[in-house]
Amino acid sequence: MIWRAHLKLFSVLTTVLCMGTVVTDWFGIFRNGDWVKNVANVNEEDLSRGSSIGKLSMLYGETNTLYERALAAHLPHNKNFGYSMYVLRERTLPGYWSKPAFILEQLLAELALPEERRLKWLVYVCI
Numbered sequence: 001m002i003w004r005a006h007l008k009l010f011s012v013l014t015t016v017l018c019m020g021t022v023v024t025d026w027f028g029i030f031r032n033g034d035w036v037k038n039v040a041n042v043n044e045e046d047l048s049r050g051s052s053i054g055k056l057s058m059l060y061g062e063t064n065t066l067y068e069r070a071l072a073a074h075l076p077h078n079k080n081f082g083y084s085m086y087v088l089r090e091r092t093l094p095g096y097w098s099k100p101a102f103i104l105e106q107l108l109a110e111l112a113l114p115e116e117r118r119l120k121w122l123v124y125v126c127i
Contacts, residue, residue, distance in 0.1 A: 051082040052120035056106055057127055058088040058099060070127045084119065099124075 055074065059067055071087065078085050088102045103124065110118050 051084075053081075054084040054086065054106070054110075054119040054122050055125050056086050056088075056103060056122055057125040058102060059127060060088065060090050067127055074125065085125075 055078070057071065057074075059071055074085060077083070086106055088098065092098045093101050103122070106122060110122070
C-alpha cells in the first residue's frame with residue numbers, strides 16, 4: 001500500500017517537472033523570437049565548421065508553424081556545438097526520391113571538399 005502512494009507521488013512530481021520544462025522552453029522561444037527569425041536559411045556559413053557533424057533535414061510543402069518551430073529549436077544547439085545544418089526546402093523529385101537524392105547530394109558535396117575540411121558525420125533529422 002505504501003509503495004502505491006510513493007508511486008503516485010513520483011508520477012505527479014515527474015509530470016510537473018516535465019510540464020514545467022516544456023512550458024518554460026515554450027515561453028523562452030516566444031520571448032526571444034528565435035522561431036520567427038529567418039528559419040529558411042538555417043545552413044548559415046557563420047557556423048564555420050566548428051564540428052565534424054552536419055545535420056540534414058527536409059521541410060517543404062504547405063507552411064506549418066509547428067514544423068518551423070521544431071526546425072528553429074535546432075538553431076541554439078547548432079550554434080553551441082558548431083553544427084552545420086542543411087534543409088531541403090522544395091521537392092526535387094517525384095515520390096519519395098527527394099530524400100535519398102538530397103542526402104546523396106550533400107554527401108557528394110562533402111566528398112568534393114579537401115579531406116581536412118570534410119564533415120565526418122551527416123545526421124538526418126526527422127521533423
